[in-house]
Amino acid sequence: MKRQPLRLAISEATRILEEAGVASPRVDAEILAAHVLGVERDRLPLTPLVDTPVIDALREAVTRRAKRIPLQHITGTAAMGPISVDVGPGVFVPRPETELMLQWGLELLERRDAPVVVDLCTGSGALALAVANARPDARVFAVDNDPAALAWARRNADIRAEAGDTPITLYSGDVGDPKLLADLDGLVDLVLCNPPYVPEGTRVPPEVADHDPPHAVFATERGLGVIKAVVAIAARLLVLDGGVAVEHDDSHGDDGPALLAARRVLSRVVDHTDLAGRARFATARRG
Numbered sequence: 650m651k652r653q654p655l656r657l658a659i660s661e662a663t664r665i666l667e668e669a670g671v672a673s674p675r676v677d678a679e680i681l682a683a684h685v686l687g688v689e690r691d692r693l694p695l696t697p698l699v700d701t702p703v704i705d706a707l708r709e710a711v712t713r714r715a716k717r718i719p720l721q722h723i724t725g726t727a728a729m730g731p732i733s734v735d736v737g738p739g740v741f742v743p744r745p746e747t748e749l750m751l752q753w754g755l756e757l758l759e760r761r762d763a764p765v766v767v768d769l770c771t772g773s774g775a776l777a778l779a780v781a782n783a784r785p786d787a788r789v790f791a792v793d794n795d796p797a798a799l800a801w802a803r804r805n806a807d808i809r810a811e812a813g814d815t816p817i818t819l820y821s822g823d824v825g826d827p828k829l830l831a832d833l834d835g836l837v838d839l840v841l842c843n844p845p846y847v848p849e850g851t852r853v854p855p856e857v858a859d860h861d862p863p864h865a866v867f868a869t870e871r872g873l874g875v876i877k878a879v880v881a882i883a884a885r886l887l888v889l890d891g892g893v894a895v896e897h898d899d900s901h902g903d904d905g906p907a908l909l910a911a912r913r914v915l916s917r918v919v920d921h922t923d924l925a926g927r928a929r930f931a932t933a934r935r936g
């Protein structure tokens with residue numbers, strides 16, 4: 650069987666992805682090569698030559714990516730902090746920028762024993778499962794109103810529990826329900842939420858428009874509709890000195906914090922930027 654340099658195959662893949670308008674063609678080409686080879690991306694230099702079946706598999710993966718199918722739908726996984734979750738059609742792909750909110754939440758949990766954590770709008774379960782992985786003593790609850798998303802969350806929760814993480818509790822529920830998780834009123838240390846927040850009518854890349862479920866991305870009221878409901882629930886659920894973090898659109902740098910500040914029981918409102926300096930999530934504490 651004829652062997653070929655992997656370096657050339659990756660260069661060719663990069664060119665194809667660049668022509669297709671993919672935002673990070675070289676990175677994607679390398680991740681797809683690593684996926685096809687079943688190795689970590691930083692191990693690619695250890696495989697200078699590859700067989701024809703590997704080249705064919707890479708070509709097929711690159712063809713799919715060039716059609717703007719999300720990278721994570723092709724590899725089948727997305728990272729969230731220390732874990733990865735399975736993703737595919739029917740569920741929102743977790744984004745790297747959400748890890749900043751996870752980090753804020755985990756820091757808030759330091760020095761708290763057996764904390765209670767709620768992840769609203771959990772999607773694949775990524776945030777809830779990352780917390781459960783980092784804090785085995787935590788009781789973690791995760792909510793979504795979409796059966797397809799919950800099926801992915803169930804699958805991921807089973808995988809993580811099988812790997813030894815503390816099991817989380819999944820709820821089918823709507824954040825618009827004023828009685829959602831009422832048993833936990835005043836008991837929750839941390840509420841995390843990455844809700845749908847893109848203002849309706851906003852143009853988004855094909856990966857989002859054609860593959861993320863619309864109700865996971867877009868929200869009414871200039872993108873603030875679901876966030877308003879989440880803020881109301883957080884104000885009710887949090888224990889004294891508990892914290893809430895809600896991700897928002899980069900156009901919500903004023904609106905996100907203002908919604909939290911409007912709640913009498915919430916204080917110490919802060920808005921946080923992502924690594925690109927864009928307004929990304931707002932936090933507040935109870936009391």
Ligand SMILES: C[S@@+](CC[C@H](N)C(=O)[O-])C[C@H]1O[C@@H](n2cnc3c(N)ncnc32)[C@H](O)[C@@H]1O
Pocket residue numbers: 741742743744747769770771772773774775776792793794795798822823824825842843844845846864865866875
């Ligand atoms: C942007 S995705 C976030 C998923 C996950 N938290 C993450 O960061 O990958 C938003 C999720 O909110 C869910 N959702 C939308 N509206 C909701 C509502 N009213 N109540 C509960 N979940 C909702 C969607 O089904 C979707 O899974």
